[in-house]
Amino acid sequence: MNEKKKKRVVRALLYLFMIICIIVSFAPILWMSVSAFKPEGEILSYPPQWIPLHPTWSNFAYVLKNFNFARWTFNSVFAALMATIIVILIDSLAAFAFSKMKFRGSKTLYAIILSMLMVPIQVTIVPLYLMFADVNLLNTITALILPTTGNVTGVFILTNFFRSVPENLLDAAIVDGAGSFRIWWSIMLPLARPSISAVAIITFMSNWTNFLWPLISVSSDASRTLPVGIAQFFGGQSGVSGSAPQYGPAMAAALMATLPAIAIFLFLQRYFVKGVMMTGIKG
Amino acid sequence: MSLTKWNIVGQAKFVGLQNFIDLFRDTNFTRSLVNTLYFMFLTVPALVIGGLLIAMLVDQSLKGRVVTRTLVFMPYVIMSTVVGVIWLWILDARFGILNYYLSFLGIRPIAWLSSVNWAMPAVAIATIWWTIGFNMILFLAGLQDIPNELKEAARIDGASSWQVFWSITFPLLSPTMIVVVMLTLINTFQVFAQVYVMTGGGPAMATLTVVQYMYVQSFQYYRLGYGSAIAYVVFIFLIAFILLERKLLKRSGDLN
Numbered sequence: 001m002n003e004k005k006k007k008r009v010v011r012a013l014l015y016l017f018m019i020i021c022i023i024v025s026f027a028p029i030l031w032m033s034v035s036a037f038k039p040e041g042e043i044l045s046y047p048p049q050w051i052p053l054h055p056t057w058s059n060f061a062y063v064l065k066n067f068n069f070a071r072w073t074f075n076s077v078f079a080a081l082m083a084t085i086i087v088i089l090i091d092s093l094a095a096f097a098f099s100k101m102k103f104r105g106s107k108t109l110y111a112i113i114l115s116m117l118m119v120p121i122q123v124t125i126v127p128l129y130l131m132f133a134d135v136n137l138l139n140t141i142t143a144l145i146l147p148t149t150g151n152v153t154g155v156f157i158l159t160n161f162f163r164s165v166p167e168n169l170l171d172a173a174i175v176d177g178a179g180s181f182r183i184w185w186s187i188m189l190p191l192a193r194p195s196i197s198a199v200a201i202i203t204f205m206s207n208w209t210n211f212l213w214p215l216i217s218v219s220s221d222a223s224r225t226l227p228v229g230i231a232q233f234f235g236g237q238s239g240v241s242g243s244a245p246q247y248g249p250a251m252a253a254a255l256m257a258t259l260p261a262i263a264i265f266l267f268l269q270r271y272f273v274k275g276v277m278m279t280g281i282k283g
Numbered sequence: 284m285s286l287t288k289w290n291i292v293g294q295a296k297f298v299g300l301q302n303f304i305d306l307f308r309d310t311n312f313t314r315s316l317v318n319t320l321y322f323m324f325l326t327v328p329a330l331v332i333g334g335l336l337i338a339m340l341v342d343q344s345l346k347g348r349v350v351t352r353t354l355v356f357m358p359y360v361i362m363s364t365v366v367g368v369i370w371l372w373i374l375d376a377r378f379g380i381l382n383y384y385l386s387f388l389g390i391r392p393i394a395w396l397s398s399v400n401w402a403m404p405a406v407a408i409a410t411i412w413w414t415i416g417f418n419m420i421l422f423l424a425g426l427q428d429i430p431n432e433l434k435e436a437a438r439i440d441g442a443s444s445w446q447v448f449w450s451i452t453f454p455l456l457s458p459t460m461i462v463v464v465m466l467t468l469i470n471t472f473q474v475f476a477q478v479y480v481m482t483g484g485g486p487a488m489a490t491l492t493v494v495q496y497m498y499v500q501s502f503q504y505y506r507l508g509y510g511s512a513i514a515y516v517v518f519i520f521l522i523a524f525i526l527l528e529r530k531l532l533k534r535s536g537d538l539n
Contacts, residue, residue: 011345014340014343014345015345015347017336017340018340018345018347018348018351021337021340021351021354021355022347022350022351022354022355024412025354025355025357025358025412025416026354026357028358028369028370028373028412029357029358029361029369031369031372031373031380032369032372035372043378044378046377046378046383047383048378048380048383118521118522118525119518120469120473120517120518120521122473122475122494122497122514122517123514123515123517123518123521124514125497125501125514126501126507126510126511126514127511129501129502129507130507205360208362209362209363211362211363211364211475211476211479212475212476212494212498215479215498216498216502226362227362227363227364227365227476228364230362230364230365230368231364231367231368231476231479231480234368235364235367235368235371235479235480235481235483247372247375247378250368250371250372251368251369251372253368254365254368254369257362257365258361258362258365261360261361261362262357262360262361264360265356265357265360266353269353272356272360273356273420276417276420276421277420277421277424279466
């Protein structure tokens, strides 16, 4: 009897812990969403209201009218998509070469590429800036795409995967007259779909949330990305007039920037989890 | 580049190790280093232990574990600067909800972001909320790799849950643990966006971090040589973390 009682108490405590986790994780997101719909007079009401009395779209309208929000969103999405496509093409080709072809210096080259896993972007950012300044690419979307395409993690993950593809599968294809390019496109890429999805998600997300490099490399509003625009116009340190941030529009902007990511996450959760696990393995 | 004096216009001038010498005499740099380490002290244990506890929770066969896992991970997909903006609002000294709910516990309103003492904990809270789901997923993967038979066998031999954890789960989890700790160290050492949005390094440089100082020196004062020297210090720290990780992983691999 005692044992049973103890078990029940433990279970209750576990559920309590679970509820706390859920509330703490979700309340800030909910509060952001609620605040985004509050009119100007209501947002600073105290005590805080979880349900807006007079819900309104005015904050969204204000953001879209006064800031180049649509443009920032387009830049962010476009840069992240392009970077992802380029990374997948380059990384899968490189991984195919490293795993299935024998050529001079392949091991050395692979070792050099892997050692680049250890170099974080912060370290290379000053030289990178000068290089882009030299070729007049600062303030362009190219500047937002190019640096993230040197993605070593993807090469590593895909090389590991391709190594597990049995050789006789490739031999059969060669006998049937397929060239290397054909093998890469019609055998390797389809087989690696789960790994590629994970790499794609890692790449897309890291480009999508990238902050330091876009902050430095782009100063014109036309090529600004979402994270930078939000930081500069809704963050605490600048604000349009240098005054305290206007929370209503800030939350509307935050919500618009967040919803697509959360939607993608909910649909592709499996691949997110896989992507995270793979970043863990690389270390 | 770290060996040159260079402010974008004009030629780089070779100055040998002067930048590094200046760096270690620069009290602002030392300050930023100490601040960063303080930030790590506030976040790393919480992120690692908290991440493990939540992973163990959602590893149990409880109702709602999938929902919990999803919701705990969800903040991680939000952009860092948006995280900063959300928490600016939550932590607002006069109208923020956190102070409101703390008042029920008898805690007076805290001027989170404008107080020298509370600004760094505020940034730490936002960061923990943002990234703890990442660690949870890594731990969960580690936990699920541990064969259930081992735990069952120990339980049949009469081991309590506590004993099972300390003598089976924990040792077998150590490679995951090392990876998680190192990734957390590496990421928290490079903290920048949250600080940029929430405090801008203030008040009175209480939240100035190393990467932020590098940004300020390189791209606000355009002292590129000096900024590169700071980048080198960052690099050395990160390499040290990574080498330590390799070594520990190798050792734990030998043990198993």
